[in-house]
Amino acid sequence: MIRSITQRCIVALAVFTLTLLMTGVANAQANLVFTQFTVSPTFDIDANGNLTYTATVQNTGNVDATNVVVTFTLTHDDLPISPSPSGGCLFTPGSAQLTVVCTLDRLQESGGTHDFIIVVHPTDTAPRDVNVTAQADGVSPISSFVTSNIIEVGLSEMQVTLTSTNPGKVGEALVYNVMVFNIQDDDAANVFAVLALPKKATFVSATKGCTHGTLVTCKLGSMAPGTGKTVTITVLPTVSGWTQATAGVRLTTPDRDPSNNSAATSIWVNP
Numbered sequence: 001m002i003r004s005i006t007q008r009c010i011v012a013l014a015v016f017t018l019t020l021l022m023t024g025v026a027n028a029q030a031n032l033v034f035t036q037f038t039v040s041p042t043f044d045i046d047a048n049g050n051l052t053y054t055a056t057v058q059n060t061g062n063v064d065a066t067n068v069v070v071t072f073t074l075t076h077d078d079l080p081i082s083p084s085p086s087g088g089c090l091f092t093p094g095s096a097q098l099t100v101v102c103t104l105d106r107l108q109e110s111g112g113t114h115d116f117i118i119v120v121h122p123t124d125t126a127p128r129d130v131n132v133t134a135q136a137d138g139v140s141p142i143s144s145f146v147t148s149n150i151i152e153v154g155l156s157e158m159q160v161t162l163t164s165t166n167p168g169k170v171g172e173a174l175v176y177n178v179m180v181f182n183i184q185d186d187d188a189a190n191v192f193a194v195l196a197l198p199k200k201a202t203f204v205s206a207t208k209g210c211t212h213g214t215l216v217t218c219k220l221g222s223m224a225p226g227t228g229k230t231v232t233i234t235v236l237p238t239v240s241g242w243t244q245a246t247a248g249v250r251l252t253t254p255d256r257d258p259s260n261n262s263a264a265t266s267i268w269v270n271p
Contacts, residue, residue: 028061028062028063029061029062029063029138029139030059030061030063030064030065030066030107030109030136030137030138030139031059031060031061031065031139032057032058032059032060032061032065032068032107032134032135032136032139032142033057033058033060033142034055034056034057034058034132034134034142034144035056035057035058035113036054036055036056037053037054037055037056037132037144037145037146038053038054038146039051039052039053039054039130039146039147039148040052040053040054049121049122049153049155049156049186049187049253050081050119050120050121050253051078051119051120051121051122051148051150052085052117052118052119053072053117053118053119053120053130053132053146054115054116054117055070055072055115055116055117055132055134055144056113056114056115056116057070057107057113057114057116057134058111058112058113059107059108059109059110059111059112059113060110060111061109061110061139062109062110063109064106064107064108064109064112065106065107065109065112065136065137065139066105066106066136066137067103067105067136067137068103068104068105068106068107068114068134068135068136069101069102069103069134069135069136070101070102070103070104070116070132070133070134071099071100071101071102071132071133071134072099072100072101072102072116072118072130072131072132073097073098073099073130073131073132074097074098074099074100074120074128074130075097075098075122075124075126075128076093076094076095076096076097076098077122077123077124078098078120078121078122078123078128079120079121079122079123079254080093080098080100080118080119080120080121081118081119081120081121081252081253081254084100084102084116084117084118084119085117085118085119086102086114086115086116086117086118088102088103088104089101089102089103089116089118090102091118098120100118102116102118104116107136116132121153121155121253121254122148122150122153123153123155124150124153125150125151125152125153126150127147127148127149127150128147128148128150129145129146129147130145130146130147130148131143131144131145132144132145132146155184155185155186155253155254155255155256156182156184156186156187156188156223156225156251156253156254156255156256157182157183157184157255157256157257158180158181158182158183158188158191158223158249158251158255158260158261159180159181159183159260159261160178160179160180160181160193160247160248160249160260160261160262160263161178161179161181161247161263162176162177162178162179162195162245162246162247162263162264162265163176163177163179163265164176164177164245164265164267166267166268167237167267167269168269168270169240169269169270169271170237170238170239170240170269170270170271171236171237171238172236172237173204173234173235173236174198174201174234174235174236174237174243174267174269175232175233175234176195176232176233176234176235176245176247176265177230177231177232178193178194178195178218178230178231178232178233178247179228179229179230180193180220180223180228180229180230180249181227181228182223182224182225182226182227182228183225183226184225184256185225186225186253187222187223187224187225187253188222188223188251188253188255189222189251189252189253190221190222190250190251190252190253191219191220191221191222191223191229191249191250191251192217192218192219192220192249192250192251193217193218193220193229193231193247193248193249194215194216194217194218194247194248194249194250195215195216195218195231195233195245195246195247195248196214196215196245196246196247196248197212197214197215197216197233197235197245198235198237198243198244198245200237200238200239200241200243201235201236201237201238201243202235202236202238203216203233203235204234204235204236205233205234206218206231206232206233206234207230207231207232207233209231210231210233212233216233218231237269239269240269240270240271241268241269242266242267242268242269243266243267243268243269244264244265244266244267245264245265246262246263246264247262247263247264248261248262248263249261249262
């Protein structure tokens with residue numbers, strides 16, 4: 001009798017323990033919330049003509065959220081400024097909308113947060129609603145939106161010219177001047193002047209801030225509207241004949257007309 005009661009108690013305890021475990025498993029889940037979704041600046045645009053959207057996602061659940069995907073949906077005429085400050089985002093322009101998908105492998109449980117940040121350059125002054133959604137494995141998706149108001153827009157416009165001296169003959173210095181101008185109404189950010197060296201020439205020197213290999217790349221930084229900068233590169237021709245060089249510009253802000261972002265010159269070198 002006592003043995004029978006003991007066995008029943010053990011079985012009941014095992015069932016109770018299993019129930020607790022199953023209940024704990026059932027209650028263990030991630031849960032995503034947006035703690036903020038903002039646009040900066042809150043009115044108009046910044047000095048570079050850009051808008052920054054920040055979506056902060058928090059996991060309030062008791063297990064880590066895995067394979068977190070945050071998707072921004074913007075108007076089709078917004079130009080992406082890539083890469084995004086928070087990283088891990090893919091911009092996909094389309095005829096109807098610009099879609100930005102950001103991913104995160106894992107978001108820590110019990111209050112873990114992550115800022116998903118993207119930057120775009122608007123080309124229209126119409127107010128625009130920007131939507132954002134977040135989802136993860138086994139978690140119900142969430143969404144939010146924000147409206148931006150813009151009173152004016154603009155674009156940078158870079159222009160490149162290239163001039164050179166005539167070295168006369170092999171072994172005499174050939175000097176290239178690469179001139180970069182911002183001829184429009186917005187600041188240009190992270191500007192670099194680039195020169196593709198002639199194949200039959202030896203690099204000698206360049207303006208401070210330039211690095212050289214097959215390409216000479218010169219950091220110009222930010223350029224305000226109406227400003228220009230010049231870099232000078234010197235080479236020594238090693239063979240006679242036509243020597244050609246091509247200059248260009250790289251920047252991270254949108255350019256209104258890329259057709260004038262490069263220039264080339266050819267010089268005859270005597271033996």
